[in-house]
Amino acid sequence: MSRRAERRSRLGPLRWLRLPLAVAMLALAALMLLPPGWFGMGGIAPELLTARLAGARPPLVVDVRTGPEFAAGHIDGALPVPLHTVPFRVGELGAHKGRPVVLVCMSGHRSRVAGLFLRLAGFAEVINLDGGMAAWRAGGLPLAGPPR
Template sequence: MNPRTTDLITPAELTARSAHATAPTVVDVRTPAEFETAHIPGSINIPLPLVQAHADQLVGDLDRPVVLVCQAGTRARTAHAALTAAGAQQLAVLDGGVAAHTAAGQPVRRGPARWALERQVRLVAGGLVAASILASLRFPKARFLAGGIGVGLATAAITDTCAMGAALSRLPYNRGGRAVTLPDAVQMLRASGSAAS
């Protein structure tokens, strides 16, 4: 993605903007479980798959500054692209995501500990590669699984998407206490908009 099309803000800038009367709405696009583990105070959770599937319906409630957040920035950029394509204009992405926000000493609300989705992807991909190499000692064709994982990871890097991450986000572990629906998302956006007015 062209960096000129994505407005990036730092954690310090987000905290400064949040102190003003015209504070941006902070939309966290991670899974509900990741959001429950740690999130920026005042942020709302609208998972990336919901944003991508319903960008056209959400854009009507994005008539004010919005900062998109994820763990490291990749999913927020993907959400930015989907919402921009649907017509949203006042969007920014938190550079480095919640990880950078936390590292910068900015406030984070914590809940029960869970692994971030990116960490889960590394565990599953690494485990599959190691298992296929070990299995190839007995079944030589098993090494092709390791090659397939390598191709998948390279493709994920080139396209800035991750099929394994998308699949893992659907597991019960990552869904959190309650799934976010389109009506929930619209209600949260409207509530945050009226709070900012």
């Protein structure tokens, strides 16, 4: 059996997905390069977020990093929703549409992409953590361990 035939048999009916997946990945990469204002959401400094979390109307914190990144340390009470699952979990987050939503990733790029999905889904107040978890850690702010 030739190498080409062997690859075809391994991929089977899924081989037609290669092009759409490649296009989707390129589109996400392009979105990550856009300036923050293009997404129509504001930012919040880590220190201000700690104050808002202690306030009367705390925002929902959604962490869009991968599972291992989240497990290594996250903001207490953050909901883990990895970026690649955001489009499929927008409905699940819909119960929080009336609440401000703060999106968190390592540097602030992936959370901007997630913010676009939430804005398109009708979330009114979507906020990006300025500098992401890197800025949170640099500020010496508290981290929670694995989710309880």
